[in-house]
Amino acid sequence: MAFTIAVAGKGGTGKTTVTGLIVQRLLQEKAGPVLAVDADPNANLSELLGFEVETTVGGLQAETLKKIHDLPAGVPLDRYMEYELHQALVEGEGIDLLVMGRGEGTGCYCVVNHILRRYLDSIQENYPYVILDNEAGMEHLSRRVPQGVDLLLIVSDANPVAIRSAVRIDALADELKLKIRKRYLVLNNLQGNVPEQVSGQIARAGLEVLGEIPHDEAIAALNLEGRPLSELGPGGLALTATKKLLEKALRKEERV
Ligand SMILES: Nc1ncnc2c1ncn2[C@@H]1O[C@H](COP(=O)(O)OP(=O)(O)O)[C@@H](O)[C@H]1O
Ligand SMILES: [Mg+2]
Known part of the structure:
Protein backbone atom coordinates (compact mmCIF):
# COMPACT_ATOMS: atom_id res chain seq x y z
CA MET A 1 0.00 0.00 0.00
CA ALA A 2 1.46 3.36 -1.05
CA PHE A 3 2.07 6.08 1.52
CA THR A 4 0.28 9.07 -0.01
CA ILE A 5 1.44 12.63 0.54
CA ALA A 6 -0.67 15.54 -0.74
CA VAL A 7 0.78 19.05 -0.92
CA ALA A 8 -1.59 22.03 -0.94
CA GLY A 9 -1.39 25.79 -0.33
CA LYS A 10 -1.84 29.22 -1.85
CA GLY A 11 -0.26 29.59 -5.30
CA GLY A 12 3.25 30.98 -5.20
CA THR A 13 4.06 29.83 -1.67
CA GLY A 14 6.12 26.89 -2.89
CA LYS A 15 3.82 23.86 -3.21
CA THR A 16 5.61 22.60 -6.27
CA THR A 17 9.05 23.36 -4.84
CA VAL A 18 8.23 21.52 -1.59
CA THR A 19 6.85 18.58 -3.61
CA GLY A 20 10.08 18.51 -5.63
CA LEU A 21 12.23 18.74 -2.50
CA ILE A 22 10.39 15.81 -0.90
CA VAL A 23 10.85 13.77 -4.08
CA GLN A 24 14.61 14.52 -4.02
CA ARG A 25 14.84 13.45 -0.38
CA LEU A 26 12.96 10.20 -1.01
CA LEU A 27 15.26 9.47 -3.95
CA GLN A 28 18.37 10.22 -1.88
CA GLU A 29 17.07 7.78 0.74
CA LYS A 30 16.42 5.25 -2.05
CA ALA A 31 12.87 5.05 -0.72
CA GLY A 32 11.41 4.92 -4.21
CA PRO A 33 10.08 4.27 -6.69
CA VAL A 34 8.00 7.39 -6.20
CA LEU A 35 4.91 8.27 -8.21
CA ALA A 36 4.54 12.05 -8.51
CA VAL A 37 1.19 13.37 -9.66
CA ASP A 38 1.00 16.94 -10.86
CA ALA A 39 -2.62 17.77 -10.12
CA ASP A 40 -2.29 21.54 -10.48
CA PRO A 41 -3.62 22.80 -13.82
CA ASN A 42 -0.81 25.41 -13.74
CA ALA A 43 1.50 22.45 -13.85
CA ASN A 44 5.23 22.97 -13.48
CA LEU A 45 6.28 19.98 -11.41
CA SER A 46 7.61 18.27 -14.53
CA GLY A 59 -5.91 15.88 -22.63
CA LEU A 60 -6.44 12.11 -22.85
CA GLN A 61 -9.84 12.34 -21.18
CA ALA A 62 -10.96 14.91 -23.71
CA GLU A 63 -9.60 12.84 -26.63
CA THR A 64 -11.20 9.65 -25.30
CA LEU A 65 -14.58 11.35 -25.05
CA LYS A 66 -14.35 12.43 -28.67
CA LYS A 67 -13.54 8.90 -29.79
CA ILE A 68 -15.92 7.13 -27.45
CA HIS A 69 -18.36 6.21 -30.22
CA ASP A 70 -15.90 5.07 -32.83
CA LEU A 71 -13.40 2.86 -31.08
CA PRO A 72 -12.32 -0.12 -33.20
CA ALA A 73 -14.77 -3.01 -32.84
CA GLY A 74 -13.98 -5.30 -29.93
CA VAL A 75 -11.86 -2.78 -28.01
CA PRO A 76 -13.51 -2.02 -24.69
CA LEU A 77 -13.28 1.61 -23.55
CA ASP A 78 -11.50 0.78 -20.30
CA ARG A 79 -8.79 -1.26 -22.03
CA TYR A 80 -8.31 1.46 -24.61
CA MET A 81 -8.05 4.21 -22.02
CA GLU A 82 -5.80 2.27 -19.67
CA TYR A 83 -3.42 1.76 -22.57
CA GLU A 84 -3.51 5.48 -23.34
CA LEU A 85 -3.04 6.41 -19.67
CA HIS A 86 0.00 4.22 -19.54
CA GLN A 87 1.45 6.31 -22.38
CA ALA A 88 0.92 9.43 -20.24
CA LEU A 89 3.00 7.99 -17.40
CA VAL A 90 6.52 9.41 -17.76
CA GLU A 91 9.12 7.06 -16.36
CA GLY A 92 12.40 8.20 -14.83
CA GLU A 93 15.11 6.94 -12.48
CA GLY A 94 13.23 5.94 -9.33
CA ILE A 95 10.46 8.40 -10.11
CA ASP A 96 7.47 8.32 -12.46
CA LEU A 97 5.27 11.29 -13.19
CA LEU A 98 1.67 11.69 -14.23
CA VAL A 99 0.49 15.17 -15.22
CA MET A 100 -3.25 15.73 -14.85
CA GLY A 101 -3.23 18.98 -16.87
CA ARG A 102 -6.33 20.75 -18.06
CA GLY A 103 -9.03 19.37 -20.29
CA GLU A 104 -11.86 18.66 -17.91
CA GLY A 105 -14.29 20.85 -19.83
CA THR A 106 -17.96 20.26 -20.43
CA GLY A 107 -19.43 16.82 -21.13
CA CYS A 108 -19.94 13.78 -18.99
CA TYR A 109 -16.68 12.51 -17.67
CA CYS A 110 -18.26 9.95 -15.38
CA VAL A 111 -17.09 6.94 -17.36
CA VAL A 112 -13.59 8.20 -18.06
CA ASN A 113 -13.20 9.44 -14.47
CA HIS A 114 -14.16 6.02 -13.23
CA ILE A 115 -11.52 4.43 -15.46
CA LEU A 116 -8.94 7.02 -14.35
CA ARG A 117 -9.63 6.32 -10.69
CA ARG A 118 -9.31 2.60 -11.21
CA TYR A 119 -6.06 3.13 -13.12
CA LEU A 120 -4.63 5.36 -10.37
CA ASP A 121 -5.70 2.82 -7.77
CA SER A 122 -4.02 -0.01 -9.60
CA ILE A 123 -0.70 1.72 -10.34
CA GLN A 124 -0.38 3.09 -6.80
CA GLU A 125 0.24 -0.46 -5.69
CA ASN A 126 3.61 -0.31 -7.49
CA TYR A 127 4.97 2.58 -5.47
CA PRO A 128 5.90 2.85 -1.80
CA TYR A 129 5.32 6.62 -2.06
CA VAL A 130 2.81 8.67 -4.03
CA ILE A 131 3.02 12.46 -3.87
CA LEU A 132 0.45 14.86 -5.28
CA ASP A 133 1.05 18.53 -6.04
CA ASN A 134 -2.47 19.94 -5.80
CA GLU A 135 -4.36 22.93 -7.00
CA ALA A 136 -5.16 25.37 -4.15
CA GLY A 137 -8.83 24.35 -4.07
CA MET A 138 -8.12 20.59 -3.82
CA GLU A 139 -11.45 19.99 -5.64
CA HIS A 140 -10.25 16.89 -7.37
CA LEU A 141 -8.36 15.34 -4.49
CA SER A 142 -11.25 13.35 -3.05
CA ARG A 143 -12.15 12.05 -6.49
CA ARG A 144 -8.59 11.01 -7.35
CA VAL A 145 -7.59 9.42 -4.07
CA PRO A 146 -10.83 8.22 -2.52
CA GLN A 147 -8.87 5.96 -0.18
CA GLY A 148 -7.50 9.15 1.43
CA VAL A 149 -4.07 10.58 2.04
CA ASP A 150 -1.66 9.70 4.79
CA LEU A 151 -0.13 13.14 5.02
CA LEU A 152 -1.53 16.52 3.94
CA LEU A 153 1.11 19.25 3.89
CA ILE A 154 -0.29 22.78 3.68
CA VAL A 155 2.49 25.05 2.46
CA SER A 156 2.65 28.72 3.35
CA ASP A 157 5.24 31.44 3.54
CA ALA A 158 5.42 33.70 6.59
CA ASN A 159 2.94 36.14 5.14
CA PRO A 160 -0.39 36.72 6.94
CA VAL A 161 -2.31 36.48 3.64
CA ALA A 162 -0.79 33.09 2.82
CA ILE A 163 -1.47 31.87 6.36
CA ARG A 164 -5.12 32.90 5.98
CA SER A 165 -5.23 30.79 2.80
CA ALA A 166 -3.66 27.90 4.68
CA VAL A 167 -6.36 28.17 7.36
CA ARG A 168 -9.05 28.13 4.63
CA ILE A 169 -7.46 25.08 3.01
CA ASP A 170 -7.39 23.34 6.39
CA ALA A 171 -11.14 24.03 6.77
CA LEU A 172 -11.78 22.99 3.18
CA ALA A 173 -10.17 19.61 3.82
CA ASP A 174 -12.89 19.04 6.45
CA GLU A 175 -15.70 20.38 4.24
CA LEU A 176 -14.66 18.09 1.39
CA LYS A 177 -14.60 15.26 3.93
CA LEU A 178 -11.16 14.24 2.72
CA LYS A 179 -9.78 11.24 4.50
CA ILE A 180 -6.52 12.58 5.94
CA ARG A 181 -4.53 10.68 8.48
CA LYS A 182 -2.28 13.58 9.47
CA ARG A 183 -2.07 17.21 8.41
CA TYR A 184 0.56 19.86 9.04
CA LEU A 185 1.55 23.36 8.03
CA VAL A 186 4.95 23.70 6.36
CA LEU A 187 6.48 27.18 6.46
CA ASN A 188 8.52 27.70 3.32
CA ASN A 189 10.80 30.27 1.75
CA LEU A 190 11.60 31.86 5.11
CA GLN A 191 14.01 34.74 5.35
CA GLY A 192 14.87 35.08 9.03
CA ASN A 193 12.53 34.32 11.88
CA VAL A 194 8.78 33.94 11.62
CA PRO A 195 7.22 37.26 12.78
CA GLU A 196 5.38 36.99 16.11
CA GLN A 197 2.18 38.21 14.50
CA VAL A 198 2.33 35.23 12.12
CA SER A 199 3.15 32.67 14.84
CA GLY A 200 0.16 34.04 16.78
CA GLN A 201 -2.07 33.66 13.75
CA ILE A 202 -0.94 30.04 13.30
CA ALA A 203 -1.45 29.20 16.97
CA ARG A 204 -4.94 30.75 17.04
CA ALA A 205 -5.92 28.69 14.00
CA GLY A 206 -4.69 25.56 15.75
CA LEU A 207 -2.43 24.54 12.88
CA GLU A 208 0.42 22.23 13.74
CA VAL A 209 3.72 23.30 12.15
CA LEU A 210 5.75 20.36 10.87
CA GLY A 211 8.82 22.44 10.11
CA GLU A 212 10.39 25.36 8.32
CA ILE A 213 12.17 25.47 4.98
CA PRO A 214 14.39 28.52 4.53
CA HIS A 215 14.72 30.59 1.39
CA ASP A 216 17.49 28.88 -0.54
CA GLU A 217 19.42 30.93 -3.09
CA ALA A 218 20.44 27.72 -4.86
CA ILE A 219 16.74 27.05 -5.63
CA ALA A 220 16.30 30.61 -6.89
CA ALA A 221 19.34 30.21 -9.16
CA LEU A 222 18.11 26.88 -10.63
CA ASN A 223 14.62 28.34 -11.08
CA LEU A 224 16.01 31.28 -13.04
CA GLU A 225 17.71 28.92 -15.47
CA GLY A 226 14.81 26.44 -15.65
CA ARG A 227 16.99 23.67 -14.23
CA PRO A 228 15.65 20.77 -12.12
CA LEU A 229 15.94 20.38 -8.34
CA SER A 230 17.96 17.18 -8.82
CA GLU A 231 20.92 19.52 -9.41
CA LEU A 232 20.76 20.75 -5.79
CA GLY A 233 23.67 19.53 -3.64
CA PRO A 234 22.51 17.16 -0.87
CA ARG A 255 7.49 4.69 8.46
CA VAL A 256 11.14 5.01 9.56
N1 LIG B 1 12.63 27.53 -0.24
C1 LIG B 1 12.71 28.29 -1.33
N2 LIG B 1 13.87 28.96 -1.62
C2 LIG B 1 13.96 29.74 -2.72
N3 LIG B 1 12.99 29.93 -3.60
C3 LIG B 1 11.82 29.29 -3.40
C4 LIG B 1 11.63 28.44 -2.27
N4 LIG B 1 10.36 27.93 -2.33
C5 LIG B 1 9.79 28.45 -3.44
N5 LIG B 1 10.66 29.27 -4.08
C6 LIG B 1 10.39 30.02 -5.32
O1 LIG B 1 9.10 30.64 -5.21
C7 LIG B 1 8.43 30.60 -6.47
C8 LIG B 1 7.08 29.91 -6.30
O2 LIG B 1 7.29 28.55 -5.96
P1 LIG B 1 6.37 27.36 -6.52
O3 LIG B 1 6.91 26.11 -5.92
O4 LIG B 1 6.26 27.42 -7.99
O5 LIG B 1 4.97 27.76 -5.85
P2 LIG B 1 3.51 27.14 -6.05
O6 LIG B 1 3.67 25.77 -6.64
O7 LIG B 1 2.93 27.13 -4.68
O8 LIG B 1 2.80 28.09 -6.96
C9 LIG B 1 9.36 29.89 -7.44
O9 LIG B 1 10.07 30.85 -8.16
C10 LIG B 1 10.30 29.10 -6.52
O10 LIG B 1 11.56 28.88 -7.11
MG1 LIG C 1 2.91 24.97 -8.45
Whole structure:
Protein backbone atom coordinates (compact mmCIF):
# COMPACT_ATOMS: atom_id res chain seq x y z
CA MET A 1 0.00 0.00 0.00
CA ALA A 2 1.46 3.36 -1.05
CA PHE A 3 2.07 6.08 1.52
CA THR A 4 0.28 9.07 -0.01
CA ILE A 5 1.44 12.63 0.54
CA ALA A 6 -0.67 15.54 -0.74
CA VAL A 7 0.78 19.05 -0.92
CA ALA A 8 -1.59 22.03 -0.94
CA GLY A 9 -1.39 25.79 -0.33
CA LYS A 10 -1.84 29.22 -1.85
CA GLY A 11 -0.26 29.59 -5.30
CA GLY A 12 3.25 30.98 -5.20
CA THR A 13 4.06 29.83 -1.67
CA GLY A 14 6.12 26.89 -2.89
CA LYS A 15 3.82 23.86 -3.21
CA THR A 16 5.61 22.60 -6.27
CA THR A 17 9.05 23.36 -4.84
CA VAL A 18 8.23 21.52 -1.59
CA THR A 19 6.85 18.58 -3.61
CA GLY A 20 10.08 18.51 -5.63
CA LEU A 21 12.23 18.74 -2.50
CA ILE A 22 10.39 15.81 -0.90
CA VAL A 23 10.85 13.77 -4.08
CA GLN A 24 14.61 14.52 -4.02
CA ARG A 25 14.84 13.45 -0.38
CA LEU A 26 12.96 10.20 -1.01
CA LEU A 27 15.26 9.47 -3.95
CA GLN A 28 18.37 10.22 -1.88
CA GLU A 29 17.07 7.78 0.74
CA LYS A 30 16.42 5.25 -2.05
CA ALA A 31 12.87 5.05 -0.72
CA GLY A 32 11.41 4.92 -4.21
CA PRO A 33 10.08 4.27 -6.69
CA VAL A 34 8.00 7.39 -6.20
CA LEU A 35 4.91 8.27 -8.21
CA ALA A 36 4.54 12.05 -8.51
CA VAL A 37 1.19 13.37 -9.66
CA ASP A 38 1.00 16.94 -10.86
CA ALA A 39 -2.62 17.77 -10.12
CA ASP A 40 -2.29 21.54 -10.48
CA PRO A 41 -3.62 22.80 -13.82
CA ASN A 42 -0.81 25.41 -13.74
CA ALA A 43 1.50 22.45 -13.85
CA ASN A 44 5.23 22.97 -13.48
CA LEU A 45 6.28 19.98 -11.41
CA SER A 46 7.61 18.27 -14.53
CA GLU A 47 10.16 21.04 -15.08
CA LEU A 48 11.31 20.92 -11.47
CA LEU A 49 11.75 17.16 -11.79
CA GLY A 50 13.50 17.52 -15.14
CA PHE A 51 10.85 15.75 -17.26
CA GLU A 52 9.50 16.66 -20.67
CA VAL A 53 5.81 15.89 -20.72
CA GLU A 54 3.74 15.79 -23.89
CA THR A 55 0.62 13.93 -22.80
CA THR A 56 -1.57 14.94 -19.90
CA VAL A 57 -4.42 12.93 -18.40
CA GLY A 58 -6.85 15.82 -18.96
CA GLY A 59 -5.91 15.88 -22.63
CA LEU A 60 -6.44 12.11 -22.85
CA GLN A 61 -9.84 12.34 -21.18
CA ALA A 62 -10.96 14.91 -23.71
CA GLU A 63 -9.60 12.84 -26.63
CA THR A 64 -11.20 9.65 -25.30
CA LEU A 65 -14.58 11.35 -25.05
CA LYS A 66 -14.35 12.43 -28.67
CA LYS A 67 -13.54 8.90 -29.79
CA ILE A 68 -15.92 7.13 -27.45
CA HIS A 69 -18.36 6.21 -30.22
CA ASP A 70 -15.90 5.07 -32.83
CA LEU A 71 -13.40 2.86 -31.08
CA PRO A 72 -12.32 -0.12 -33.20
CA ALA A 73 -14.77 -3.01 -32.84
CA GLY A 74 -13.98 -5.30 -29.93
CA VAL A 75 -11.86 -2.78 -28.01
CA PRO A 76 -13.51 -2.02 -24.69
CA LEU A 77 -13.28 1.61 -23.55
CA ASP A 78 -11.50 0.78 -20.30
CA ARG A 79 -8.79 -1.26 -22.03
CA TYR A 80 -8.31 1.46 -24.61
CA MET A 81 -8.05 4.21 -22.02
CA GLU A 82 -5.80 2.27 -19.67
CA TYR A 83 -3.42 1.76 -22.57
CA GLU A 84 -3.51 5.48 -23.34
CA LEU A 85 -3.04 6.41 -19.67
CA HIS A 86 0.00 4.22 -19.54
CA GLN A 87 1.45 6.31 -22.38
CA ALA A 88 0.92 9.43 -20.24
CA LEU A 89 3.00 7.99 -17.40
CA VAL A 90 6.52 9.41 -17.76
CA GLU A 91 9.12 7.06 -16.36
CA GLY A 92 12.40 8.20 -14.83
CA GLU A 93 15.11 6.94 -12.48
CA GLY A 94 13.23 5.94 -9.33
CA ILE A 95 10.46 8.40 -10.11
CA ASP A 96 7.47 8.32 -12.46
CA LEU A 97 5.27 11.29 -13.19
CA LEU A 98 1.67 11.69 -14.23
CA VAL A 99 0.49 15.17 -15.22
CA MET A 100 -3.25 15.73 -14.85
CA GLY A 101 -3.23 18.98 -16.87
CA ARG A 102 -6.33 20.75 -18.06
CA GLY A 103 -9.03 19.37 -20.29
CA GLU A 104 -11.86 18.66 -17.91
CA GLY A 105 -14.29 20.85 -19.83
CA THR A 106 -17.96 20.26 -20.43
CA GLY A 107 -19.43 16.82 -21.13
CA CYS A 108 -19.94 13.78 -18.99
CA TYR A 109 -16.68 12.51 -17.67
CA CYS A 110 -18.26 9.95 -15.38
CA VAL A 111 -17.09 6.94 -17.36
CA VAL A 112 -13.59 8.20 -18.06
CA ASN A 113 -13.20 9.44 -14.47
CA HIS A 114 -14.16 6.02 -13.23
CA ILE A 115 -11.52 4.43 -15.46
CA LEU A 116 -8.94 7.02 -14.35
CA ARG A 117 -9.63 6.32 -10.69
CA ARG A 118 -9.31 2.60 -11.21
CA TYR A 119 -6.06 3.13 -13.12
CA LEU A 120 -4.63 5.36 -10.37
CA ASP A 121 -5.70 2.82 -7.77
CA SER A 122 -4.02 -0.01 -9.60
CA ILE A 123 -0.70 1.72 -10.34
CA GLN A 124 -0.38 3.09 -6.80
CA GLU A 125 0.24 -0.46 -5.69
CA ASN A 126 3.61 -0.31 -7.49
CA TYR A 127 4.97 2.58 -5.47
CA PRO A 128 5.90 2.85 -1.80
CA TYR A 129 5.32 6.62 -2.06
CA VAL A 130 2.81 8.67 -4.03
CA ILE A 131 3.02 12.46 -3.87
CA LEU A 132 0.45 14.86 -5.28
CA ASP A 133 1.05 18.53 -6.04
CA ASN A 134 -2.47 19.94 -5.80
CA GLU A 135 -4.36 22.93 -7.00
CA ALA A 136 -5.16 25.37 -4.15
CA GLY A 137 -8.83 24.35 -4.07
CA MET A 138 -8.12 20.59 -3.82
CA GLU A 139 -11.45 19.99 -5.64
CA HIS A 140 -10.25 16.89 -7.37
CA LEU A 141 -8.36 15.34 -4.49
CA SER A 142 -11.25 13.35 -3.05
CA ARG A 143 -12.15 12.05 -6.49
CA ARG A 144 -8.59 11.01 -7.35
CA VAL A 145 -7.59 9.42 -4.07
CA PRO A 146 -10.83 8.22 -2.52
CA GLN A 147 -8.87 5.96 -0.18
CA GLY A 148 -7.50 9.15 1.43
CA VAL A 149 -4.07 10.58 2.04
CA ASP A 150 -1.66 9.70 4.79
CA LEU A 151 -0.13 13.14 5.02
CA LEU A 152 -1.53 16.52 3.94
CA LEU A 153 1.11 19.25 3.89
CA ILE A 154 -0.29 22.78 3.68
CA VAL A 155 2.49 25.05 2.46
CA SER A 156 2.65 28.72 3.35
CA ASP A 157 5.24 31.44 3.54
CA ALA A 158 5.42 33.70 6.59
CA ASN A 159 2.94 36.14 5.14
CA PRO A 160 -0.39 36.72 6.94
CA VAL A 161 -2.31 36.48 3.64
CA ALA A 162 -0.79 33.09 2.82
CA ILE A 163 -1.47 31.87 6.36
CA ARG A 164 -5.12 32.90 5.98
CA SER A 165 -5.23 30.79 2.80
CA ALA A 166 -3.66 27.90 4.68
CA VAL A 167 -6.36 28.17 7.36
CA ARG A 168 -9.05 28.13 4.63
CA ILE A 169 -7.46 25.08 3.01
CA ASP A 170 -7.39 23.34 6.39
CA ALA A 171 -11.14 24.03 6.77
CA LEU A 172 -11.78 22.99 3.18
CA ALA A 173 -10.17 19.61 3.82
CA ASP A 174 -12.89 19.04 6.45
CA GLU A 175 -15.70 20.38 4.24
CA LEU A 176 -14.66 18.09 1.39
CA LYS A 177 -14.60 15.26 3.93
CA LEU A 178 -11.16 14.24 2.72
CA LYS A 179 -9.78 11.24 4.50
CA ILE A 180 -6.52 12.58 5.94
CA ARG A 181 -4.53 10.68 8.48
CA LYS A 182 -2.28 13.58 9.47
CA ARG A 183 -2.07 17.21 8.41
CA TYR A 184 0.56 19.86 9.04
CA LEU A 185 1.55 23.36 8.03
CA VAL A 186 4.95 23.70 6.36
CA LEU A 187 6.48 27.18 6.46
CA ASN A 188 8.52 27.70 3.32
CA ASN A 189 10.80 30.27 1.75
CA LEU A 190 11.60 31.86 5.11
CA GLN A 191 14.01 34.74 5.35
CA GLY A 192 14.87 35.08 9.03
CA ASN A 193 12.53 34.32 11.88
CA VAL A 194 8.78 33.94 11.62
CA PRO A 195 7.22 37.26 12.78
CA GLU A 196 5.38 36.99 16.11
CA GLN A 197 2.18 38.21 14.50
CA VAL A 198 2.33 35.23 12.12
CA SER A 199 3.15 32.67 14.84
CA GLY A 200 0.16 34.04 16.78
CA GLN A 201 -2.07 33.66 13.75
CA ILE A 202 -0.94 30.04 13.30
CA ALA A 203 -1.45 29.20 16.97
CA ARG A 204 -4.94 30.75 17.04
CA ALA A 205 -5.92 28.69 14.00
CA GLY A 206 -4.69 25.56 15.75
CA LEU A 207 -2.43 24.54 12.88
CA GLU A 208 0.42 22.23 13.74
CA VAL A 209 3.72 23.30 12.15
CA LEU A 210 5.75 20.36 10.87
CA GLY A 211 8.82 22.44 10.11
CA GLU A 212 10.39 25.36 8.32
CA ILE A 213 12.17 25.47 4.98
CA PRO A 214 14.39 28.52 4.53
CA HIS A 215 14.72 30.59 1.39
CA ASP A 216 17.49 28.88 -0.54
CA GLU A 217 19.42 30.93 -3.09
CA ALA A 218 20.44 27.72 -4.86
CA ILE A 219 16.74 27.05 -5.63
CA ALA A 220 16.30 30.61 -6.89
CA ALA A 221 19.34 30.21 -9.16
CA LEU A 222 18.11 26.88 -10.63
CA ASN A 223 14.62 28.34 -11.08
CA LEU A 224 16.01 31.28 -13.04
CA GLU A 225 17.71 28.92 -15.47
CA GLY A 226 14.81 26.44 -15.65
CA ARG A 227 16.99 23.67 -14.23
CA PRO A 228 15.65 20.77 -12.12
CA LEU A 229 15.94 20.38 -8.34
CA SER A 230 17.96 17.18 -8.82
CA GLU A 231 20.92 19.52 -9.41
CA LEU A 232 20.76 20.75 -5.79
CA GLY A 233 23.67 19.53 -3.64
CA PRO A 234 22.51 17.16 -0.87
CA GLY A 235 23.77 19.43 1.95
CA GLY A 236 21.88 22.55 0.83
CA LEU A 237 19.68 24.63 3.12
CA ALA A 238 16.27 23.64 1.78
CA LEU A 239 17.06 19.95 1.30
CA THR A 240 18.51 19.66 4.81
CA ALA A 241 15.36 21.25 6.23
CA THR A 242 13.16 18.96 4.11
CA LYS A 243 15.07 15.92 5.38
CA LYS A 244 14.31 16.96 8.96
CA LEU A 245 10.63 17.60 8.47
CA LEU A 246 10.09 14.49 6.42
CA GLU A 247 11.80 12.39 9.09
CA LYS A 248 9.57 13.97 11.72
CA ALA A 249 6.40 13.26 9.75
CA LEU A 250 7.40 9.71 8.84
CA ARG A 251 8.62 8.89 12.34
CA LYS A 252 5.20 9.83 13.69
CA GLU A 253 3.69 7.55 11.06
CA GLU A 254 6.20 4.86 12.01
CA ARG A 255 7.49 4.69 8.46
CA VAL A 256 11.14 5.01 9.56
N1 LIG B 1 12.63 27.53 -0.24
C1 LIG B 1 12.71 28.29 -1.33
N2 LIG B 1 13.87 28.96 -1.62
C2 LIG B 1 13.96 29.74 -2.72
N3 LIG B 1 12.99 29.93 -3.60
C3 LIG B 1 11.82 29.29 -3.40
C4 LIG B 1 11.63 28.44 -2.27
N4 LIG B 1 10.36 27.93 -2.33
C5 LIG B 1 9.79 28.45 -3.44
N5 LIG B 1 10.66 29.27 -4.08
C6 LIG B 1 10.39 30.02 -5.32
O1 LIG B 1 9.10 30.64 -5.21
C7 LIG B 1 8.43 30.60 -6.47
C8 LIG B 1 7.08 29.91 -6.30
O2 LIG B 1 7.29 28.55 -5.96
P1 LIG B 1 6.37 27.36 -6.52
O3 LIG B 1 6.91 26.11 -5.92
O4 LIG B 1 6.26 27.42 -7.99
O5 LIG B 1 4.97 27.76 -5.85
P2 LIG B 1 3.51 27.14 -6.05
O6 LIG B 1 3.67 25.77 -6.64
O7 LIG B 1 2.93 27.13 -4.68
O8 LIG B 1 2.80 28.09 -6.96
C9 LIG B 1 9.36 29.89 -7.44
O9 LIG B 1 10.07 30.85 -8.16
C10 LIG B 1 10.30 29.10 -6.52
O10 LIG B 1 11.56 28.88 -7.11
MG1 LIG C 1 2.91 24.97 -8.45
